[in-house]
Amino acid sequence: MRSARWSTWIAIAAVLAGPFAWACNRGDDAGGGTTVALVLKTLNNPFFIELAAGAQEAADSLGIELLVQAPDREIDVEKQMQIIENLLQTDIDALALTPSGSREVVPAIAEANRAEVPVLIVDTRADAEALAAAGATVATFIGSDNVEGGRIAGRFVAEALGGEGNVAVIEGIPGHETGDSRLRGFREAISEYPGISIVASQTANWERDQAFNVTQNMLQSHSDLRAIFAANDVMALGAVEAVASAGRTGDLVVVGFDAQDEAVAAIREGAMSASIAQHPREMGRIAVESAWKILQGDSVPAEQPVSIELVTE
């Protein structure tokens, strides 16, 4: 039995050794002494991975260290706050953040303020009202105009249908600022075309497999459906698959948001119609560069819009 105990300790050591070795390796190539933390919603969505890559490029060229962290699940705001609190214990100089919950994350921002770590908000806004109530401040917001993106998508759908037909919407998780803004823009644009009506609007919680199921159900109940707008590409791709399995590829207009690689490929193949390109790499780059400027004592604009465009091929 003694051997059982030893093997346990060895196993514990092995489990711990991995992360430590990783951390030590990182330590070696850390340069100038400035550390910027980038806390994302998740790292299992290509959008945020792109964002992190852009940030990393900027960090490398400026010679500053970048720490990227994210909860396992996109919606886990409580864990995101824990990550922020933990990082504030280390010597980070600036915090770039894509909030998992616009309101909920505000106490963590306030804590960063107290630690005198400047906070840069990326992609998803923090709730202005809650910020004011908590007396918290952010240095800048870097992100796309999601409402405008939604409008562009709406106009594209309306024109593709020739101003007439039934449309379905696949929503993200209700209450998320980005998704809500895109949908608001989309509905706004559609409302200008009296011949087009939104006959179904359901959430697929940002997930591809759920979008597949939701779309299948919509195709069942609305056989006259002519277009689908999904609040992000992950869900749009799920919709594309459902459309294909119903044998209706090319028959329906499917529009997503984000223009991630897989979606662009689907557009080229004709399985999907369009997507709204955001530039997550650009967001990441601007975030790190702005952090650097702030730390140098330079000022940055409070709003830094990142361009968006319609991708149809």
Place this chain on the structure above:
Amino acid sequence: MEGIRKEFPGVLALDDVGLEVESGEVHVILGENGAGKSTLMKILSGAHGKDAGRIFLDGREVEIDGPRRARELGVGIIYQELSLAPTLSGAENVFLGREPRRLPGLVDRAAMEEAARAILDGLGAAFDVRRPVRDLSLAERQLVEIARALSLDARILVMDEPTSALTDREAQALFDTMRRMTSRGVAIIYISHRLQEIYDVGDRVTVLRDGRRVATLDVAGSDRRELVRLMANREVDELVTRRPSALGAELLRVEGLRRAAELRDVSFTLHEGEVVGFAGLLGSGRTAVARALFGLDPVDAGRIQVRGRPTSIGSPRDAIRSGMGLVTEDRKRQGLVLSLSVRENISLPVLQSLSRFGVVDARSERELASRYATDLRIRTPSIEQVTLNLSGGNQQKVVLAKWLACHVDILILDEPTRGIDVGAKQEIYALMERLTAEGVGIVLISSELPEIVGLCDRVLVMRGGAVVGTFERGVSQEEILSSAVGVAS
């Protein structure tokens, strides 16, 4: 086997033990619980490693480093604790891991069932081999276990108390099978608490005590009292007797108890100071009476009066409230919470009365537990010892202590001495005598005819769910047996 030594944390289980077994003999290992019998056999079958010593097979030294190796060497074992897969059928259990194949991966079910049937027929068992093991009785399960070992064509077969759950008839069939095997040159190592069986099947006997070998004798030349003395190192009266007590008021009156095919019109009474015995073959309905009385199984009809008052018993809780206690035949599965201590097991049914506002009064609980642990001479380092670590006899005493602490006046004992050593058996008999003298009434269910004959004031013999015979004290074992199997004596 030579110079075998095995130490467990805090216990020296075997100290320099040797054992020689000839082919074609039945070698009995005798010893009280904790003497080291099972440990020795587990080393032989590869379930435990040894700390020192050597094992020879046909004169060559062998290293048995696991059950698989033991099986390859032709050592088969039937464990005391049944080790069957409950959801598989009897036949599947017999051939588990060695199913006859028609094509690779395709089990030849018919061949397997036929082969299992053949082995079980040889044991005199008549149940359906296709039934899942969990639906079989304890005895039937044990037969499956024996059949499994027999099917392995073992050269050395270890049997650890194989008859403890069998009826006499089933045991006799097993002995016949054993004789057939030894005539083919198989060596059988046989562990049992029943002295009579040694004379039925044994050729030689080795007595273990406290992890040491005390003696190896030829069975033919040995004397019963001598063996008991060697085992216990003290004179134990092997005779099963109880001084009768004066009978008092009626405690229990059962009238017309019916439950499907299990119970047909069972009626009896129990008085203060009386022991009423239930005899019969396995499945004759004895345990069904206990279960019905204790509120475990609903009945279709029947009336129960406790101390003359009609009482309805729908749950064990009701039964306990009306002053009953039940010691089940399977103490590990039903009697004890093995992960709890002696103290916690003893106080379990009376915990409410030891508590105020749900908070247990630790001191009175400790006092209660130590009082009964001392009273029943439960051998344990402390009352805080987990019952898992106690021997069978001591576990049974904990179950009894639990009911004594409740001050029950009707005690139902279902096979109370199964699998426990001679010393502890005698203590339980003495306890029954003391309790009846204090006015407790006891319902005793037992497959041990000497217990039925020696301890009971009145004996009810059951067959097919009905009471087929009632006998008074002084009845002979033969009369009871004849009645149980339905042969006029």
Place this chain on the structure above:
Amino acid sequence: MRREFGTLAGLLVLCMALWIATPHFLTTANLLNVVEQSTLIGIIAVGMTFVILTAGIDLSVGSIVALSGVAMGTAFRAGLPIFAAALTGLAVGLACGLANGALITLGRLPPFIATLGMMSIARGGALMLSDGRPISGYSDGFRALATGDLLGIPLPVVIMLAIYGIAHFVLSRTTLGRYTYAIGGNEEAAELSGIRVRAYKSAVYGIAGLLSAVTSILLVARLDSAQPIAGIMYELDAIAAVVIGGTSLLGGSGSVIGTLIGALIMGVLRNGLNLLGVSSYLQQVAIGGVIIVAVLMDMALRRRARLPTE
């Protein structure tokens, strides 16, 4: 007690390793952070310990966190004073737990299935009740539950420690506690000893539901928002804390002290991996590894405890 020492040793080794690896770990502020971050899972894990001691499992605790939080938010928004709204949340949590208990004892469903169903029902209920949106805007007084402190110790930590104290007392000194162990150790023997197994089992699931609701109140106070999507995967973290703490999934043995240490191990591990800047992907691997190692250790100790039983 020996088993808790083993778990405690694991926690100390982990802390020591982190102390060597990063200067940021062993600071008062960070340690307070760790404990505070362990409170939510820590409190749920108390209820889970009770359930697992009876050889059961409760997969619905995370969803009950969401439902009772949303129920509280809805009640508050409907104009109830915050105190009454919180009581509403607690009542909903308790009711969900008791419903689990009834399904298991009266409906004779396996705990896994009953609570799996409740997991989905409570989550759906939370989404329906809130229309999928977070309910926010509570008073500062209420939020002090999460942000305030008592003699420098954050209030959630004080509340968690109080709950652990009570739970330890219940398990070690009361009939309810003893019966919990007895039912988990051998349900049949417990029934035969006259214990009302059904009632006590239901009570245990009720406790788990109630403590989920307590957690949800702290979570709402912390986020200033009752979210219908809160608490996802909490059940697994709680089960992990219980198991790391040495409570056997087979029931009958374990303690809340072990669970507290288990919850702290999970908290320290997450915190340490954040401090070290370890990649999020690798963090999940490390946490999974620790859970497996802890169970391996538990099994080794179990085998050790099995003395010869001849």
